[in-house]
Amino acid sequence: MDFIEILKRRRSNYSITDKINISDNELTEFLEEIIKYTPSAFNSQSQRAVLLLDEKHKLFWNQLIEIMSNILKGEQFEKTKVKINGFKAGYGTILFFDDSSTTNGLMEKFPLYKENFKKWAIEQNGMLQSNVWLGLKTKEIGASLQHYNELVEEFVKKEFNIPEAWKLNAQMPFGNVTEAEKEKDKLEMNKRFKIIK
Secondary structure, eight states, X not given: OOHHHHHHXXXXXXXXXXXXXXXXXXXXXXXXXXXXXXXXXXXXXXXXXXXXXXXXXXXXXXXXXXXXXXXXXXHHHHHHHHHHHHHHTSSEEEEXXXXXXXXXXXXXXXXXXXXXXXXXXXXXXXXXXXXXXXXXXXXXXXXXXXXXXXXXHHHHHHHTTOOTTEEEEEEEEEEEEOSOOOOOOXXXXXXXXXXXX
């Protein structure tokens, strides 16, 4: 697949299974390379990721269901539970973090750019998320990006022994895709892109 084809095929895949076409070792090495070569401001490398597999993957989503049961009631909770169980049906989950100690250290070291470092941390975490998402698609693995951060961060740090300085930004459940990807409407390019000579 060439790069544009991968971009076209990347979707939020909600119907996923607990199978993928590569081994855990291959997946781990692949993700390590993506993390290593994703750019960051001042080469800060503040992006962090945690790969949850097997029972730890299921534990994460089961905990989220438990949390949501205390927030939502009735039909609203049941719909949310179905959605979360769809994520749990996948093969694994990647948790994305920013190491705030790195970001805060740069703010102190380079006061001229102080106001920018938190924005840059978000941008470089987004680059990592996008690179992983596209990378998974090259392996015929589907994914979606979720943001239950504030609800599960305390549990995640305690259960998985995550450093306190790591700030949770997103969760990416992934697995084999069970539904064909559908084309989405796109704005006319002249509304999004200008050429100036």
